Amino acid sequence: MPALVRAELAFIPSFLEALGEGFSRDNLRPTSPEEIAQIERQPEWFVRIVNNPPRQVVLPDGTLGQRVPATELWYMDGATFLGSVGIRHELNAILESWGGHIGYAVRPSARRQGHASAMLAEALDHVRATLPLSRVMLTVDLDNTASIKVIEKNGGTIRDEVDNPWVEGVRGRRYWIDLR
């Protein structure tokens, strides 16, 4: 059965295959061929970065922002990479307006098999076990039917509808998931 675990060097070959399919662990932008080449050249460095994220984050508009403490977990079926979840331990003003506590993505070849729903459920258990949060916020574009289903299947209740601040003309929803 797949499980959410920390990234390891042994998972990189399958992770690179997922990138080759167009997977992006960062829903903000696609992984560029230069980034993929760098991961191939320096896999140890990349695993370190995934498990110890830098203090700064490149925002969707290309500017640098301060990263809140965060944990990235990979959804692995043995040595097969299926997807990843990013858990932000707290919200800053930017994440409060859009982004929320949890983001996730499943590799294209593994979609529509229930992995995102199972992965979010496991991520919520991880938050319950490790962080002092009574609820988490998630955001989703209104046209992302799959992700809306994933959030609602995991107990999401609509907080409000807002403009996605990073994509002109796109509306989205902010959800709460109660953890108690």
Ligand SMILES: CC(C)(COP(=O)(O)OP(=O)(O)OC[C@H]1O[C@@H](n2cnc3c(N)ncnc32)[C@H](O)[C@@H]1OP(=O)(O)O)[C@@H](O)C(=O)NCCC(=O)NCCS
């Ligand atoms: C959104 C995403 C994570 C869903 O992953 P997934 O593993 O395919 O999701 P699941 O298999 O758990 O499916 C959840 C539900 O959505 C439905 N679904 C999945 N893909 C769908 C699609 N393209 N169109 C419509 N419904 C879809 C499934 O049938 C399922 O519905 P059900 O519960 O009624 O059976 C995946 O498509 C992805 O990685 N997208 C790109 C990144 C992204 O959008 N992340 C979320 C940002 S908020």
